[in-house]
Amino acid sequence: MSAVVEAPLNSPPANPAWIQRLSTLDRAQRMRLGVGVVLLVAAAIAAVVLGRQPDYRVLFSNLSDKDGGAIVAQLSQMNVPYKHADGGGAILIPADKVHDIRLRLASQGLPKGSVSGFELMEANRFGMTQFQERLNFQRGLEGELTRSIQALSSVQSARVHLALPNQNGFFREQQKPSASILISLYPGRVLDRAQLAGIVHLVASSVPELAPSAVSVLDDTGKLLSQTSEPGAGNGVDAQQLQYVQQIEQQYTRRIQEILEPVVGRNNVKAQVTAELDFSQTESTSEQYRPNQTPDATVIRSQQVLESRENSTTNTAVVGPGAVANQPPAPSAAPINGPGQTLAAAGQQGGAEQGSTKRESTTNFEVDKTVRVTRGNNWAVKRVSAAVVVNYQSAEDKGKMVAKALTPEQIEQMTALVRETIGFNKERGDSVNLMNAQFQVDAAPQDDVPLWKQPEAVDLARSLAWPVGMSLFAALVLLGLVRPALKALGKPKEIQMAGAQLDALEAEMPQRPALPAPKPGEPVPATPEELRLEDARALARQNPMAVANIVKNWVNGDIG
Numbered sequence: 001m002s003a004v005v006e007a008p009l010n011s012p013p014a015n016p017a018w019i020q021r022l023s024t025l026d027r028a029q030r031m032r033l034g035v036g037v038v039l040l041v042a043a044a045i046a047a048v049v050l051g052r053q054p055d056y057r058v059l060f061s062n063l064s065d066k067d068g069g070a071i072v073a074q075l076s077q078m079n080v081p082y083k084h085a086d087g088g089g090a091i092l093i094p095a096d097k098v099h100d101i102r103l104r105l106a107s108q109g110l111p112k113g114s115v116s117g118f119e120l121m122e123a124n125r126f127g128m129t130q131f132q133e134r135l136n137f138q139r140g141l142e143g144e145l146t147r148s149i150q151a152l153s154s155v156q157s158a159r160v161h162l163a164l165p166n167q168n169g170f171f172r173e174q175q176k177p178s179a180s181i182l183i184s185l186y187p188g189r190v191l192d193r194a195q196l197a198g199i200v201h202l203v204a205s206s207v208p209e210l211a212p213s214a215v216s217v218l219d220d221t222g223k224l225l226s227q228t229s230e231p232g233a234g235n236g237v238d239a240q241q242l243q244y245v246q247q248i249e250q251q252y253t254r255r256i257q258e259i260l261e262p263v264v265g266r267n268n269v270k271a272q273v274t275a276e277l278d279f280s281q282t283e284s285t286s287e288q289y290r291p292n293q294t295p296d297a298t299v300i301r302s303q304q305v306l307e308s309r310e311n312s313t314t315n316t317a318v319v320g321p322g323a324v325a326n327q328p329p330a331p332s333a334a335p336i337n338g339p340g341q342t343l344a345a346a347g348q349q350g351g352a353e354q355g356s357t358k359r360e361s362t363t364n365f366e367v368d369k370t371v372r373v374t375r376g377n378n379w380a381v382k383r384v385s386a387a388v389v390v391n392y393q394s395a396e397d398k399g400k401m402v403a404k405a406l407t408p409e410q411i412e413q414m415t416a417l418v419r420e421t422i423g424f425n426k427e428r429g430d431s432v433n434l435m436n437a438q439f440q441v442d443a444a445p446q447d448d449v450p451l452w453k454q455p456e457a458v459d460l461a462r463s464l465a466w467p468v469g470m471s472l473f474a475a476l477v478l479l480g481l482v483r484p485a486l487k488a489l490g491k492p493k494e495i496q497m498a499g500a501q502l503d504a505l506e507a508e509m510p511q512r513p514a515l516p517a518p519k520p521g522e523p524v525p526a527t528p529e530e531l532r533l534e535d536a537r538a539l540a541r542q543n544p545m546a547v548a549n550i551v552k553n554w555v556n557g558d559i560g
Contacts, residue, residue, distance in 0.1 A: 029484070036481030043474050047467075056083055056092040059101060060111055063091070067111035074105060138164055145203055149181065152199075154189040158182065162207060178214040179203050185219065193240065196225055241279050244379070248275045255421045256388060260414060268391035268439070273422065276383040281375065288370040299366040306360040384422050384430045390414065392438040406436045 059082070060071060071091060075082045080101060083092040093101060105111070142160045149158040159182045165175035181203065185191065191199075196217055204212040217226035252273035260269045292298075390411075392403035406414075415434045424430045451457050526534075540547040 032481045032484065036477050039477045040474060040482070043470055043477070047470050055095045057095040057098050058085070059091045059093045059098055061090040063111055071105060071110055074108065074110065075101070078104070134164075138162055141206070145206060148202060149183065149199060152195070154185055154191055154195070155183055156186045157184045160203065164207070176214060177207055177210045179207065179210060179216070181215065181217045183217060183219055183225070191225065193243065200226055241277075245275060245277055248277065248381070249273045252384065252386065252422050256386065256418055259417050259421050260388070260390065263414070264390050264393065269388065271386065271388045271418075273387075274385045275381060278380045278382050284372075284374045286370075286372045288372075290368040290370075293368070300363060301366045302364040304362040307358070309357040381428075383428055384424075386418055386422055386432045388414075388418055388432070388434040390434065390436050392436065403438055411436055 060067075063071070068091065072082065075091075075093065078101070080093055080097060084090070085092050142162055145160040145162075146158050149155055149160070161180045161182075163178045163180075165177065167174055181199065183191070183199075199217060200212050200215045203215050204210045215226060216224065218224055252275065253271050256271040256273070257269055260271075390406065392405055394401050395404045396402075397404075411434060415432055418424075418432050418434060419430075422430070422432070424432060452461075536547075
């Protein structure tokens with residue numbers, strides 16, 4: 001019959017198993033377990049916080065103090081976190097908000113920059129003089145041109161200076177405006193001739209009566225980039241002419257490589273071409289006179305007609321024969337081109353009046369003349385010299401690849417190809433020299449920089465330092481503090497108590513001097529325990545029944 005034991009109704013509930021096991025730990029184990037758990041929780045929180053920290057990117061750089069303060073104030077109102085870098089010259093915000101914040105700040109006109117445009121005209125004060133109005137207009141025009149030039153991708157900053165003289169009513173005394181531009185480029189950027197011409201044309205078109213030749217462009221080193229004088233005026237070497245020569249030489253070189261590379265292989269031919277060009281300017285004037293033309297095709301330049309008339313009165317009586325009757329008749333008094341008269345009227349007048357008429361006509365015709373003036377740049381090629389080097393050809397000799405020189409026939413054929421490619425002209429002194437030689441292959445340069453000093457390795461180490469360090473720290477905490485405590489927590493209470501008692505007994509055992517070791521060959525004396533054990537074995541062999549009864553009594557609990 002088994003007895004049933006009922007627990008009291010008001011007895012407290014039993015503690016969970018992990019609390020009971022935790023209570024079996026001693027004070028040192030509990031402290032190690034608590035420190036390990038706290039360190040693991042701290043490492044997890046730090047990893048989460050630092051992992052969620054956003055990546056900061058540059059919002060604006062090279063800002064003035066005024067623009068920087070205005071942008072920081074707007075970021076504070078927008079509740080956007082920001083940082084300063086490069087001594088306060090750059091503002092950094094989270095990378096995922098850079099484009100959004102730039103657009104929102106641009107809608108508010110930020111950053112305004114130190115360049116002011118035509119907004120200066122909006123702040124006109126009462127009582128402003130005409131000189132101040134002209135000065136604000138000039139500053140506004142300079143600011144607008146500066147903004148336009150800074151919009152170019154290669155230009156980092158720019159300054160524009162305009163010289164706008166006062167205009168008076170006298171046309172001959174009016175002065176022409178001029179402009180100077182100072183440009184600062186980004187590192188590694190350059191402006192080609194087309195871009196410089198575009199900047200000059202932009203400024204010249206924005207200022208009335210400003211000629212492109214009156215615009216000067218300088219870089220931040222003081223080098224004059226624009227060409228103020230007319231090209232080819234004899235004022236030294238023209239950059240445009242040098243660029244043209246380089247283009248011609250590069251074009252010839254590219255033609256040679258394109259015609260020979262399919263034959264000898266890529267990277268097996270090197271060519272250099274030198275071209276001499278004639279940049280002299282020619283000007284010719286000619287006058288041509290054609291022979292006299294027909295009267296219908298001529299052009300009258302001027303015409304003058306002079307006409308005079310003299311009249312005299314004579315008697316109409318008939319005279320007798322004599323000296324007077326034998327005189328010749330007087331000239332007719334009627335005009336040559338005048339209207340005709342009848343003979344009767346002429347006879348009646350002839351008897352009354354006698355006179356003379358004189359007429360002179362002068363006509364000047366235009367002389368046919370042609371004047372022709374021809375100006376031009378020849379820019380003709382005076383002489384071309386080409387130097388070509390061809391690598392040895394690879395060929396198989398007894399199962400091995402060896403380099404062999406070209407035959408004279410092959411060299412002659414390649415030389416003919418080069419001559420045809422560059423337009424060889426013997427009369428102007430062109431020359432082509434083709435040589436066959438073996439190219440030297442340089443060994444790849446070895447990087448002597450150790451791995452731990454290379455930039456890629458340093459960047460990789462910096463990126464992995466934090467996660468690897470946190471992982472090692474967590475592993476040390478788990479293995480050094482938490483794992484021993486968990487192992488002790490998982491053992492039964494009896495084993496822990498026995499182990500604790502055994503540790504206590506070991507700690508309480510006094511230190512006794514050790515016996516001297518036996519000499520080699522001497523028998524080892526038996527201990528009392530070994531002697532008693534040997535006697536028990538002998539008793540069991542001699543009287544096994546007695547030994548069995550003794551063991552039976554021990555099992556039943558009858559030890560007496």
